[in-house]
Amino acid sequence: MATILRQNVSNQVQVAYEKEVGEYYFAGLIRHINVALLHIDFAQLDAPDWGIGNITSQLVWNLYVKAPTQGGICKVYNRQWQPEDEKYKTSGSYGYDYSLIATSEVKHNIPLAGDLVIFNSRNFHEVLPGIGERITISSFIGKMPGGDLVFWS
Numbered sequence: 001m002a003t004i005l006r007q008n009v010s011n012q013v014q015v016a017y018e019k020e021v022g023e024y025y026f027a028g029l030i031r032h033i034n035v036a037l038l039h040i041d042f043a044q045l046d047a048p049d050w051g052i053g054n055i056t057s058q059l060v061w062n063l064y065v066k067a068p069t070q071g072g073i074c075k076v077y078n079r080q081w082q083p084e085d086e087k088y089k090t091s092g093s094y095g096y097d098y099s100l101i102a103t104s105e106v107k108h109n110i111p112l113a114g115d116l117v118i119f120n121s122r123n124f125h126e127v128l129p130g131i132g133e134r135i136t137i138s139s140f141i142g143k144m145p146g147g148d149l150v151f152w153s
């Protein structure tokens, strides 16, 4: 992913670096999950005190290494998280109340091994239960205020 971006954008593309700690982030999470509640991933919210908290926008890429034989659909809603949405977060959970997306357009990504799926992770999304293993490799891509792109997981 970094190589493809470097060939197509003029800004710097690199793994995110935390100046305060003097270390690079990790990028390339391998996950084995079968369900995810309605949620968003946005570093301004998730990591406001870290370098990545300065990003202005965020994508996620998921490469399906193994896909469920049935189900496991990733639903991405055409509704981006706003700070006032925090009051709709389910207590003690990372999930949000479904009333937030009740009238939102939705895209269904049916997982297929070998597919690469990229979307704005600030948009509400969820993974429905599936039958069979679901293994993905993924990371986030953030756009820093100056336009450089950074990767982390």
Ligand SMILES: [Fe+2]
Pocket (backbone or CB within 6 Å): 039, 040, 041, 121, 125
């Ligand atoms: Fe997510």
